[in-house]
Amino acid sequence: MRTMNPVHESTSCAVAACAEIIGAKWTALLVHDLSEGPRRFSELEHSCAGISPRTLSERLRALEDEELVLRRSYAESPPRVEYELTEKGAALLPIIEEMRRFGHSFLTD
């Protein structure tokens, strides 16, 4: 019988925790977009074709709360806000890259 050891337990936790973050709709795409540099709200709105402002806002705030994304606001007129990945957030990129790799071969096979 396979016993449930602590190592396996924490491994599952780690995978589950990450899944909760990356699993939310649009998040992987968003992180991928931000990997190319700082982006404005409207730019993200366009690259994630179909996302509603409500959802985009919510997703960005969640990433901000988790300190994966930094919101930079400039006091200009018209207002300019830019979002960028933090170092912590950039740690997600190897996952995105593997997802891209998998997705590509999944779609082309």
Place this chain on the structure above:
Amino acid sequence: MRTMNPVHESTSCAVAACAEIIGAKWTALLVHDLSEGPRRFSELEHSCAGISPRTLSERLRALEDEELVLRRSYAESPPRVEYELTEKGAALLPIIEEMRRFGHSFLTD
């Protein structure tokens, strides 16, 4: 202005396609479990503590339909069924591994 070129377009598609698969609840965990070898329905039910049989069944069938998991049924009594990753499914493992890595440091920081 950043133009939307075909390369970026297909890249987004690839990430999105993968996100759709791996983003479903329990799926990442399931694939992770199956990476350790063939597993029976009841084993998966236990390692994914909290999953309902309805959901587990649905998730396995989806993975089967995508040819990421193979269902092997043995004509015994009591009936025995085992699920295992296909080669195509094993291609998801680098993602899971990166997720585990990220999740671990995310949780311990």
Place this chain on the structure above:
DNA sequence: CAGTATCCTCAAAGATACTG
């Protein structure tokens, strides 16, 4: 531009009971 405020829908997933 960068969001918020509201309202609404629908599908994902849980709970539970049952069966070949």
Place this chain on the structure above:
DNA sequence: CAGTATCTTTGAGGATACTG
């Protein structure tokens, strides 16, 4: 054991209109 059948719920996310 390995599921299916039902029923129900919740909340994620869409649509739209509005604002500092």
